[in-house]
Amino acid sequence: MNSANSALFTDLYQLTMLQGYHDAGMEDIAVFEFFVRKLRPGRGFLMAAGLEQALEFLENLRFSPEELAWLASTGRFSKNLLSHLETLRFTGDVHAMPEGTIFFPNEPILRVTAPIAQAQLVETRLINLLHFQTLIASKAARMKLMAPGKLLVDFGLHRAHGAEAGLLAARASYLAGFTGSATVQAGMQFNIPLFGTMAHSFVQAHDGETLAFDHFAHAQPDNVVLLIDTYDTEAAARKVVALAPELERQDIRIKGVRIDSGNLADHARQVRRILDAGGLQHATIFASGDLDEYLLRDMLAAGAPVDGFGVGTRMDTSSDMPYLDCAYKLQEYAGKARRKRSEGKQTWPGRKQVYRSYDADGRMVSDVVTLEEDVQPGEPLLKQVMRDGRRIAATTLADSRRHAAANLARLPEPLRRLQEPHVYPVEIAAALLRLAEQVDRDSSKP
C-alpha cells in the first residue's frame, strides 16, 4: 500500500474545489480552524493530540509525478491546475494548542492561515490526523485518571483500524500517560517503552504449561512474565510457584504473571494468595482482556491486587465513542470573517484565541473563546507553531507527555468522573458574539 504521506489521502472535493478557486482566480488568504462541536454524554473533557504528525504532513506536502500523472488521466482537472499542483507546497502559518492540552467544545485547537488552495487541500488529512489522536488521548487520559500509579500498556494494534491507527494509538496513549505499548513499530519510531511476553499459542504449542514457562524464562530471563489462563488460571499459578526455585537456582527471577480471561478481580485475588504463599511476593499481577476505564475503576475500587493493565481494543478503537464530532471550518477569507449557518452546525467566525483561568491551587476554572485581537485575562492556549510552512520549534514526545500530565493534574475533580461529569464553563466573549451577528447581517444581504 502507498505511503500515508501521499497528497492523495484527500477527498476528491478538495481537488474539484481547487479547480474552482483556480479558475475563479481566488488566491487570497483563508483561515480555517479545527475544533470539536460537542462532547458525548459521560465525557467531561478532551485532550489535544496529533499536532506533530499534522505539522510533519504540512511540511512534506507535495504531489509526486506519478500522482500528477494519475490525476491527469482522470480528465477531471485542467492542465493549468495540474501544473499549479506540481509546485504546490504548504507556505502558511499554524497556531495550535500544544499536544496534551485539555480542551472543550467550540475551542479551536488548530488554526491554519494560508492561501485558500493550500488551506483547503490539507483539510481531509489534517482532520484525519488530529481527530484520531485526540480521540485516543482523550480516552487514554480517562484510564490514566482511574488507575493512577499503575502500569498501563497499550495492547491494541491487532484490532486497531489499520497499521497507522495502531501506531498512532500507541503514541496518543503514551502521550496521555500510558507507560508504554506492545507495538514494536512505536518503539522504533517514537521511542515508546515496549512491553510484551507471550500469547496463549506459546503455551498451547508446548506439551504442558510448565515446559512453556520454563522455555520462556530461559529465552527472556530479564522479562519473565508468564501467561497463566490458557487452561486453568489457579492451577497455572501453582505451576509457576513450583517452577520458581529451579529458575532461581539459575539466577532467573519470575517477574510476574498475566491473566487474560474470566473474572479478572477474582482470579487476581486467588493468584495473589497462591504466589504469596509460594514465596513469590515480589511477582506482579498484570491483567488484560476487554478492559476499559470503567473496568479499571471497578477492579481497583474493589481492591483487586493488580499491578498493571494491558488495554487493547476498547482504547485503540475508543469503542464507546469511536469518533468525535469535529470539524475544520473556514472562518475568514480575504480579510472577511465567514460563518456557516447550517442547522445544528453553525460556526463562530474569525481568528480566535482561548484564554484559561486557574484558581489559587492551579486548578482550571473557566475558559473564554474570543477573537485573536481581543486580549483577555488568563493563559492564552493557542501558540504559533509554524511560520511560512516551517516549524518554529521542535517539541519532543516527552515534552508533550509532561504537558499532558500537568494538564491532568489541573483538572478539577468533578470533571474527572466517568459518569455525569460537570460541564466546564466555556464563555463566548462579547467581541465574538458581536462579530457573528455582524457576519450574519452582512451575508443575509443578497
Next chain:
Amino acid sequence: MNSANSALFTDLYQLTMLQGYHDAGMEDIAVFEFFVRKLRPGRGFLMAAGLEQALEFLENLRFSPEELAWLASTGRFSKNLLSHLETLRFTGDVHAMPEGTIFFPNEPILRVTAPIAQAQLVETRLINLLHFQTLIASKAARMKLMAPGKLLVDFGLHRAHGAEAGLLAARASYLAGFTGSATVQAGMQFNIPLFGTMAHSFVQAHDGETLAFDHFAHAQPDNVVLLIDTYDTEAAARKVVALAPELERQDIRIKGVRIDSGNLADHARQVRRILDAGGLQHATIFASGDLDEYLLRDMLAAGAPVDGFGVGTRMDTSSDMPYLDCAYKLQEYAGKARRKRSEGKQTWPGRKQVYRSYDADGRMVSDVVTLEEDVQPGEPLLKQVMRDGRRIAATTLADSRRHAAANLARLPEPLRRLQEPHVYPVEIAAALLRLAEQVDRDSSKP
C-alpha cells in the same frame, strides 16, 4: 511515518515468543485460524474482507537492515535469532474464504499453515488487516441492503482512524456494494470510482451562494452537484433553479444538489418540489451527514426523494460496533490438535472446513463446521489461496465485489433485518466435537 509494510507492525510478544521457539528448537508446522467468536446484538451476519492485503503482507514479509539493527539495539534478542529473522520469509500455505463471502461466528475465514515462527510472527498484522476490512464490509453490506439501487458513496476518510483505515474502508465498502468513494488514493490504488463536489468552505469563501455555484459549474461542467445547505437549504435550491437557464445556455447542466444538515427527508421533499417546479426534474438529490443504515432505512421507508447517499464517519468507524470479537488461534502444532480453554474463549481444535447448504431458490440454509478431512454435503467455503508463500491465483476487486453481491442475494430475508435478525444455523460436526473432547482428555494429563 514508516511504511505500513514494516515487519515491526507487530506486538512485542510475537518476537519474544520467537526467541522462545528458537531457543527451544521448536520449528514444526503450526496451523492457526482466524475467526470471529460471536456477533453483537442486532447483527445477523458478517462479510469476509481484507484477504488481498493479508496475502500481499505475507508475500512481502521481511525485516529491513534498519529494523534488524534497531531490534539488536534493544538487547532483547539473541544474535542467533536476529540472523534467523534476517532471512525469514513466509513460506507457508493459506486457505481462506474468498472476500465478499458471508460468514458466521466460529467459522474460520483464514487458515495459515507454516513453520511456527512464521505463523506466529504474522498474527498481529493479519488480525489487523482482516478484522478492519471485515468490520467495514459487514457494516457497508447492511447499508447496501437498506438502500438497494441507490448511489452509495463512502465519505469517511476525514474521521477514519488514520490514512490506512480511510483507504481500506473505501475498499471494503466498495467490495460490499458501495458505488464509490471520495478518497482519491482509493481511486488511484484500487481503481474505485470517485465522487465529490464541494464543501461548505467553497460557498463561504464566495460573497454569495449563486456566485459560488456559478464558479463551480464552470470549473467542473461535467460534475455539477451543488451543496445547498450552507445558509438556508430551500433558498439555495431556488438559487439553483434561477441559475440553471443561464448555465444551460452555456451547455452546462446541473446534475444535482447535496443536502448535509437538518432533517434530510423533509429538506429533500421541499427541495424536490422546488427543483421540479423550476424545470430541473432531471437533477438528483444527494444526502449526507451522520448517516448510517438505520437512517437510510427510515428515510427510504418514509419515501424521501433521495437518489444517493454519502456515508462517512458511522461507516468508516463502524460506530455502533467499532470492533469484532475476533481471534487468530493455534489449532494444531507438530501434527497434534491444540485447544485453548480459557473461560469464555475456548477454541475448536484442528484444521477446519465450512460447508454451506442452499435451498431450491439458492438461499443459504445452514452451515456445518467440521475437520478438513471430514467431507460433508454442501459447498466448501475455504479454498487454498497460497502455496509455499506464493499466491495461487489473482482475484480482482471487481471479482470480489461480484462475489459479495451474489452472497448478499443468497441471504435469507430474516437475516437481513437491522434489528433482531434470526440466528443462522451453524452446526459443529460430530467429528469436531469428538476431536475437542479428545484434546481435552489428553491435555488434562500433566
